[in-house]
Amino acid sequence: MTSLRDHEALCHIRASVIQRSRGKSAVAAAAYRAAARLTDARTGQVWDYSRKRAVTDSYVMAPAEAPAWVFDREQLWSRVELSERRRDAQTARELQVAIPRDLPRSAWGAFIADVVEPYLAVGAVADVALHEPRAADRGEQPHVHMLLTVRKLDPASPTGFAAKRNEAVNALLTSGGSHGGGARGDALTRERERIAGVINAHLRAAGSKRRADHRSYAARGDPRTPEPPMGERRMAAVRTRHRHDRRTAVVAGIRETQKLDNELTRTEMDMALKARGFARAPDRKTKAPHQQDYKLGILRDRFPDADFAPDTAAALYMVDVRDPRRTRALLRDGAWVESDDESGTVTVWGARSPAAATLAEAIGESTGYGIDRLARTAAAKKPGKGRRKGSMPEDEAISLADRWRRRGFADVVESPAGVRVGLGGRSRLLDSGDHVDLVGPVSDVALRALASKAAEDWGSTLELDGPWPPEAQARLWTECQRQGVDLAGYVPPPAVAAAWAAESGSVADTATKLRAVRSETREADVLLSAAAGDVAALRKLDPDLRAFVTSHLDDDQRAELAKSAREEVTASLPAFRKLGKVELERDPKAATVVAQPDVPAPADDYERRPT
Known part of the structure; x- marks a missing residue:
């Protein structure tokens, strides 16, 4: 499998013809693809590929009300061979489609059914074989082979197939020349585009942000070199010999180069993000922006269904995707385009920019988000x-x-x-x-x-x-x-100034009240320390509270007060002062602190209590 960029899914779609004049047999083709042992009723030849590896599943799909013999692979393809009498007959069409790695195995059946459905709809029978060989990177390379019959079923025919070709199947895969329907290759191009759409629909359903593109590198303006085709037999031979032939050596070189390019792109992407959004300068020798493609690649990862304009990469200055819910792009002309998944909005602001408008529309169309232009x-x-x-x-x-x-x-x-x-x-x-x-x-x-x-x-x-x-x-x-x-x-204006004067006065009054509350809280802390026997704290109390502690309370009451909560003591301070004032009126010496022989606690020890 070729090395892909992070936003790309493998899109390998190959169509071919099983033609008798080239020495090919539909029975042999079916046996090989299904890893089965089949006998050709027309020639009596036995084709045994039952020891072939990497074939994990095979089955026949047919239109509704098809006879039971259609699902017997040996009967199906023997009847196909018997229905064709010409030496140069086309006995079957084949379609080979790669299954992207991001598509879970549980979705493979539905994916194959969606690919085959148009052929069944026009009367073809499809013999499906699922292959799972190892790719060059030792990962999975699942793909499906579909052999298609070229004649409709006809129960009145001795072979079970109609005397005439099924032109509807032919039209799906062939165009140009005597076939009509446009220039040569147009039909296959349309079919490749349809299948790429099926791939992307299933990737989207699986939650993958990779997308397949049926177009060639040249059509996309991509400088990469396409790999020469390699079949399973060639790869098996290379594994057996433990060395490359000329073609596989070329392909290995292409893959290694692409792998290095991908690593370089990832490194530059990581550097750009870690550099807090500052892009690297354009290459002075080539006069071209250095690796502008990786910035567009970041956007493709976030918006795989977006159809970006060809000049988008050149217009980008930086792309910020540090927040997985938001994407922000700064363009070289100073415009910003931001996508927010939470609000479902694409926002455009900054300098007026046609490129920003085009980018926002591409993102909006792919996500369904509305566009909000801010001034x-x-x-x-x-x-x-x-x-x-x-x-x-x-x-x-x-x-x-x-x-x-x-x-x-x-x-x-x-x-x-x-x-x-x-x-x-x-x-x-x-x-x-x-x-x-x-x-x-x-x-x-x-x-x-x-x-x-x-x-x-x-x-x-x-x-x-x-x-x-x-x-x-x-x-x-x-x-x-x-x-x-x-x-x-x-x-x-006078009204605004007056409103501020009222607000500032209220703020000042609030600050005064807050200072008073804090003062009472500190006083409650001092009172609690004095009740616990702290002489230094007792001296810091005002005379009324000092008389309350020393004369109004006995030892048990002081011990009980020392265990009280600060909030309760703060609320009770006015009552405590009244009781202390009564003691002072009765005995002016009630607030006197008698010197203690023991070493007193530090004078500021009470200040360490939390406030």
């Missing part, structure tokens, strides 16, 4: 700076992307066009260092991201670049106030 909504910059001219250096883009990730944004992609930041939904941001473009809806998340960028990277200053929706400007100004950023040159 730039607004832009901002560091005061005094303009748009970057030229591409962003790789190390700068990586550093910029890392800062976005530290801010908590996970959907970040580096590229020479800038750092793309996904903000959820249809909102995006493109950061080129001193300039930021907002794409899609101007969401609150987008404004918070822009303000945080200005606070960290632009010295807490921000300037609008170009027109902004008035409502979005007001929301941006409010967000800048929250993060301590100056929005240069913008004066908020």
Whole structure:
């Protein structure tokens, strides 16, 4: 089996004729393909291939209401031979089809049935033989041989077959010349295309992303060299001799070269992905992009049913597939095409690009996803700076992307066009260092991201670049106030300024309450430590609480209090203070701490308790 690229499935479809003038017999052909022992009733010759290996299954398929003798292989092909009287008669047609490795064994029967169905529909009988020899890489190489009868069944005939050829079968496989139906080879080309469609339908059902292409390398514009054909007998002879003949040596060389090319492509693909999206430069000697095909190969792996335009590979700058649910392609003209499996959408944004539109349509047609075209909504910059001219250096883009990730944004992609930041939904941001473009809806998340960028990277200053929706400007100004950023040159409307004043006052009030809660929590911790006998903690209590611990409580009560939960003590602090105040009114010395002979605990030991 030839070496394939990652998105390719083997598409080997071969048609041939069993012709008496070439010394071939339909009975012999059937015996060989089924690994059976058959006797030709016309000549009396016995054909015994029962010791042939790698034949794992064989059976006969026939139209509905076919007689029982059709399913007896020896009778079937003996009657075929008897029905043909000419010395140059064509006794059978053969179709050989490879079964892709990605197709599970449980699906082989249905696959074969779909391939054979058009022949049965026009009255042919098919003798099916499944072969599973080893390929050159020692892996499986399953394929099916189908011998087809060339006459319809006729119960009134002595042989059981009609006197005339079945032209419907002939039309499926032969064209040109006296056969009509277009130029020579057109019918077989159509049949190869049909069978490739069957292969792809079953691969799709099996969950495989590989696809078969019936076209030749030349028709696809592929520089690879096709392998010379090799039969099972030739390969068996090579295995027996343990050395190549001239043809198998050529094929082995082609396969080894393709294997190395595949390894190079995989290595370059891996390098591109690990380089965070930065593509390698074009080859200066050839003036052609270096291995542009591997980028298109990544897209073919993701979208095996897409019909990409011939110039797609040249238009691609980078393809990001690190997220298995999302695919992002940056084109050389600065346009982005993104496919999201979760939302079922293909999004196009960035520079206006016919190539991006064509790519998005190809992906959309293959997946059924809708196409969403996003426009730039607004832009901002560091005061005094303009748009970057030229591409962003790789190390700068990586550093910029890392800062976005530290801010908590996970959907970040580096590229020479800038750092793309996904903000959820249809909102995006493109950061080129001193300039930021907002794409899609101007969401609150987008404004918070822009303000945080200005606070960290632009010295807490921000300037609008170009027109902004008035409502979005007001929301941006409010967000800048929250993060301590100056929005240069913008004066908020009175209503917006008043709303911020109310919000900032509420925030300040909330902060004051929070400080009070934290203070009470710390005081409860000190009280618990004092009840447990910590003299240093006792001294830190205010007089009311100190009197409560030393005079109002006895030893058992202090021990019980020390076991209480912090939340209960915090809630009870006002009541404890009242009780301590009563003790102080009764005895002003109730808050006095008597010196202890033992070494006290460290003065800040209570502060180590969790708050």
